[in-house]
Each structure stands twice: as structure tokens, then as C-alpha cells.
Amino acid sequence: xxxxxxxxxxxxxxxxxxxxxxxxxxxxxxxxxxxxxxxxxxxxxxxxxxxxxxxxxxxxxxxxxxxxxxxxxxxxxxxxxxxxxxxxxxxxxxxxxxxxxxxxxxxxxxxxxxxxxxxxxxxxxxxxxxxxxxxxxxxxxxxxxxxxxxxxxxxxxxxxxxxxxxxxxxxxxxxxxxxxxxxxxxxxxxxxxxxxxxxxxxxxxxxxxxxxxxxxxxxxxxxxxxxxxxxxx
Amino acid sequence: xxxxxxxxxxxxxxxxxxxxxxxxxxxxxxxxxxxxxxxxxxxxxxxxxxxxxxxxxxxxxxxxxxxxxxxxxxxxxxxxxxxxxxxxxxxxxxxxxxxxxxxxxxxxxxxxxxxxxxxxxxxxxxxxxxxxxxxxxxxxxxxxxxxxxxxxxxxxxxxxxxxxxxxxxxxxxxxxxxxxxxxxxxxxxxxxxxxxxxxxxxxxxxxxxxxxxxxxxxxxxxxxxxxxxxxxxxxxxxxxxxxxxxxxxxxxxxxxxxxxxxxxxxxxxxxxxxxxxxxxxxxxxxxxxxxx
Numbered sequence: 001x002x003x004x005x006x007x008x009x010x011x012x013x014x015x016x017x018x019x020x021x022x023x024x025x026x027x028x029x030x031x032x033x034x035x036x037x038x039x040x041x042x043x044x045x046x047x048x049x050x051x052x053x054x055x056x057x058x059x060x061x062x063x064x065x066x067x068x069x070x071x072x073x074x075x076x077x078x079x080x081x082x083x084x085x086x087x088x089x090x091x092x093x094x095x096x097x098x099x100x101x102x103x104x105x106x107x108x109x110x111x112x113x114x115x116x117x118x119x120x121x122x123x124x125x126x127x128x129x130x131x132x133x134x135x136x137x138x139x140x141x142x143x144x145x146x147x148x149x150x151x152x153x154x155x156x157x158x159x160x161x162x163x164x165x166x167x168x169x170x171x172x173x174x175x176x177x178x179x180x181x182x183x184x185x186x187x188x189x190x191x192x193x194x195x196x197x198x199x200x201x202x203x204x205x206x207x208x209x210x211x212x213x214x215x216x217x218x219x220x221x222x223x224x225x226x227x228x229x230x231x232x233x
Numbered sequence: 234x235x236x237x238x239x240x241x242x243x244x245x246x247x248x249x250x251x252x253x254x255x256x257x258x259x260x261x262x263x264x265x266x267x268x269x270x271x272x273x274x275x276x277x278x279x280x281x282x283x284x285x286x287x288x289x290x291x292x293x294x295x296x297x298x299x300x301x302x303x304x305x306x307x308x309x310x311x312x313x314x315x316x317x318x319x320x321x322x323x324x325x326x327x328x329x330x331x332x333x334x335x336x337x338x339x340x341x342x343x344x345x346x347x348x349x350x351x352x353x354x355x356x357x358x359x360x361x362x363x364x365x366x367x368x369x370x371x372x373x374x375x376x377x378x379x380x381x382x383x384x385x386x387x388x389x390x391x392x393x394x395x396x397x398x399x400x401x402x403x404x405x406x407x408x409x410x411x412x413x414x415x416x417x418x419x420x421x422x423x424x425x426x427x428x429x430x431x432x433x434x435x436x437x438x439x440x441x442x443x444x445x446x447x448x449x450x451x452x453x454x455x456x457x458x459x460x461x462x463x464x465x466x467x468x469x470x471x472x473x474x475x476x477x478x479x480x481x482x483x484x485x486x487x488x489x490x491x492x493x494x495x496x497x498x499x500x501x502x503x504x505x506x507x508x509x510x511x512x513x514x515x516x517x518x519x520x521x522x523x524x525x
Contacts, residue, residue: 051418052418053414053418073417073418073420074417074418074420077419077420078420085415085418089415091407091408091411091412091415091416092411092412093407093410094404094407094408094411098404101404102404102408102421103419105419106419106420107420147419151419151420
């Protein structure tokens with residue numbers, strides 16, 4: 001059976017600089033897949049290509065059986081792929097609630113709405129009228145996840161959720177994951193924290209210099225293999 | 234002294250209308266429309282031309298300029314939308330120079346077009362005495378038309394602030410202004426959002442043009458000076474805040490009136506001095522958009 005989301009021989013460029021050199025990647029319905037790798041390995045670029053923020057050739061990315069590579073980001077989110085961008089990137093002059101409303105712009109139907117997300121992240125309900133800039137880093141990350149979920153995606157792509165956050169906050173955020181995947185949603189997490197990546201995912205891809213250096217079931221890969229794939233030594 | 238202040242505030246009302254469109258376009262897409270003044274003059278001449286063409290059919294009273302405004306606003310709205318969609322969107326990017334050059338070029342085209350069609354003679358819109366009527370407030374004579382213009386300016390500022398702060402479209406304006414890439418990731422079409430912002434700005438430009446021609450005269454070469462007033466009001470008030478733009482316009486108007494009172498040659502000059510003083514002492518403007 002064809003996979004829900006699939007990249008085949010995916011290449012990506014920033015101007016003349018090539019960032020991805022033929023990535024093969026797949027995601028099934030209901031699955032959590034982690035992508036790890038050092039800085040500059042191409043993890044964020046992969047997510048950006050999947051969501052249309054970086055150009056890709058049409059046939060290199062298939063979602064629900066259709067070629068979506070190179071479509072505009074708005075069209076991709078309407079088809080059900082949502083991104084939690086690296087560094088949160090909340091709208092600074094919008095309140096928390098308005099940020100969530102922006103997430104619902106694609107108007108997809110599904111289980112998620114503001115009320116449910118406020119239950120998942122109660123601190124956001126408390127701060128709903130506050131400017132998004134007044135939130136702490138962890139709260140901003142929750143708001144960014146909530147904003148992405150507002151579009152009721154079938155695949156949630158999370159770029160470096162733990163970036164710059166305290167371990168206890170990271171745990172709090174990942175504790176929300178079962179409630180999200182419980183709705184049958186597939187999730188891709190890009191993580192620097194390898195232990196966390198292995199813990200939350202069923203399968204794992206390691207990228208190195210724009211290529212997949214390792215791929216397998218998260219609980220079967222041993223530390224030496226991962227270390228080799230991660231650092232290339 | 235009181236008289237000078239009152240006249241300054243009234244003049245500021247007009248400057249506010251000159252500046253609101255500029256403030257809106259800059260706030261949403263960081264685009265400085267250097268043809269702002271020329272478009273105001275174009276709006277005025279469009280109204281004059283429409284009124285001239287329809288003159289035999291129109292009643293000889295204030296209904297005529299009101300009709301001109303009613304006809305012109307939707308046309309200006311559509312024109313602004315099309316201009317942004319098909320011309321200005323192509324100039325936007327990291328580099329502000331293309332948009333400056335293109336709007337500057339448009340300004341030159343408009344000035345010469347108007348000169349060709351209407352000659353250099355100053356013209357105005359007939360107000361049937363409204364522009365000379367006044368009411369007395371505690372010994373100060375207040376012109377009825379300038380008072381109406383001030384009321385319209387305050388109303389337009391409040392309306393824009395409400396649109397920005399409390400509507401779905403305003404939320405989209407702020408979102409694309411904050412982070413265009415992420416706004417598009419949410420499914421917004423930034424090019425359409427920009428076009429709507431310019432459409433609203435052009436409706437305000439047309440309104441300002443008609444009121445300018447009712448209050449005084451317009452001639453094809455007036456644009457650059459009007460642009461300067463609009464620009465100074467936006468900078469003094471602080472970029473991105475409409476109430477700031479109103480405050481900046483009022484301060485500019487008052488300063489110019491004080492200058493005119495001191496010496497007829499000093500009015501506009503003193504306005505520039507205050508503008509430069511703000512740039513030096515408080516470059517972010519008096520009321521910059523506050524965050525958090």
C-alpha cells in the first residue's frame with residue numbers, strides 16, 4: 001500500500017547551494033517518525049520542502065497518493081500537512097487566541113478547535129488575550145503546536161520542539177503527544193535530542209549532509225549505529 | 234494663540250487624511266508609496282473631471298461633490314487593488330529600492346499626464362460657499378469644511394484602527410506584516426492581502442484628494458509637497474500606528490500654523506524643522522506600534 005506521505009529522491013536547493021541530495025522518506029497513517037541529525041544535516045530543509053516553503057519537484061513528494069512537491073504552502077496545508085516551524089515563529093502583534101485563529105485559516109474539518117486545545121494546554125486558555133510575545137519559550141511552543149493543530153492536519157510536522165527549552169518543559173510538551181496521536185494523526189518530529197527522539201517515535205531517520213545515513217525502528221537501532229550515522233565517524 | 238492652535242489642528246486633520254494610506258501601506262507591507270501625493274492630486278482631478286462631465290445633469294448644490302466622492306471611492310478601491318496585484322507586488326522583497334523607484338516613476342507619469350490633460354492651472358471643486366462658512370467658538374472662527382474634514386480624519390483613523398485590531402481582515406494584515414512566510418503557511422495569500430491593503434489606502438487617497446480640492450486648489454505639480462506632509466506625519470507619529478499618524482499630522486499642522494503666524498514664509502519650513510527634530514531625538518516616532 002502506498003504511504004500517506006512519501007518523498008522519493010527529494011532534492012532541495014537554497015539558490016545554488018544544494019541542501020538535500022536525494023532523500024527517500026516515508027510516513028504511514030498513525031505513525032510517529034523522528035528525524036535526527038547534526039546542525040546543517042538538512043532536517044529543517046526536509047520539513048520545509050514537504051510544506052512548500054522550499055521548492056521541490058512535483059513527483060518527489062506524494063501525499064495521499066497525489067504529487068504535491070512545489071505546491072504553494074497554503075495549498076499544502078489545505079490538503080492536511082501542517083508545520084510547527086523551527087523557533088516557534090508566532091505572530092508577534094497577534095494575541096495567543098488570534099494566533100490560533102490564524103491556524104484555522106485553512107478551514108479543514110476535524111477534532112481540533114480552540115476549546116479542545118485550551119484543554120490540552122490550559123496555560124494558553126489563561127493567556128488567550130495576552131500578546132504572544134509575553135509568553136515564555138515553552139508556552140510559545142505550545143501555542144505554535146496549537147496553531148498548527150487548528151488546521152486539523154492529517155500529518156503534523158514538528159521542527160525542533162525542544163530548541164532552547166528547559167528539560168522539564170520539553171517533557172511537558174512531549175507529554176501532550178499521546179493526546180495528539182490518539183486522534184489518529186501522524187507526526188514527524190525533528191529533534192536534536194536523540195534519546196527523546198527514540199522515545200517518542202516508532203521509526204527514525206538520521207540525516208547527514210543532506211542524505212539519509214540511517215533508517216530503522218527506533219527501539220532496534222543501537223547507540224553505536226546512531227552515533228556513526230549522526231557524526232559520520 | 235488659541236486661534237493658531239485651532240487652525241493648526243484643522244490643518245492637521247487634512248494632513249492626517251493625506252497620511253493614513255501611506256501609514257497603512259507601510260504598516261502592512263513596508264512599502265513606501267512615493268507617488269502618494271500625486272495619487273491624491275490624481276484623485277482630485279478625477280473628481281473635477283467627473284463633476285465637469287456630469288455638470289449639466291447635476292443639481293447646483295453640495296450634492297455634486299458628495300456624489301463625486303461616492304463614485305470615486307469604489308473606483309479608487311478597485312484601482313488600488315489592481316495596481317498592487319499587477320504592478321507593486323512585483324516590486325516587493327528584501328530590497329526596498331524597486332518599490333521606491335516604481336512608485337517614484339508612477340508619480341512622474343501622473344504629474345505629466347495631468348499637466349497634459351488639465352494644464353498647469355490650479356483648480357478646485359465648487360462647494361457653494363461651504364469652504365468660506367464658519368462657526369464661532371469662544372471668539373475663534375472655525376471653518377465648517379475644515380471642521381468636517383477633521384471629523385472625517387478622526388473617523389477614518391478610528392475605523393482603520395478598528396479594522397486592524399478587531400476584524401478578520403485586520404488580523405490577516407498584522408499576520409502578513411509580522412511574518413509573511415508563516416502567514417502563507419497558514420493558507421493566506423499574501424499577494425491578495427497586500428492588494429486589499431492598497432485598495433483601502435487608495436480609497437483614502439481619493440477621499441483626501443476630493444477634500445483637498447474642496448478646501449483649496451489643486452494643480453498637477455502639488456503631489457510631491459503633499460507626499461512630504463504625509464510622510465512627515467507618518468514619521469512624527471511613529472510607523473505602524475494610526476492614532477500615531479493622526480497625532481503626527483496634528484503636530485505638523487499646529488507647527489506649520491505657528492510658523493505661518495510668526496512669518497508667512499516660515500510655516501512649511503518650521504514643519505520640516507520639527508520633523509527633523511523628531512528624526513534626531515526620537516527616530517521611532519512619538520507613538521510607535523507597541524508590542525507586549
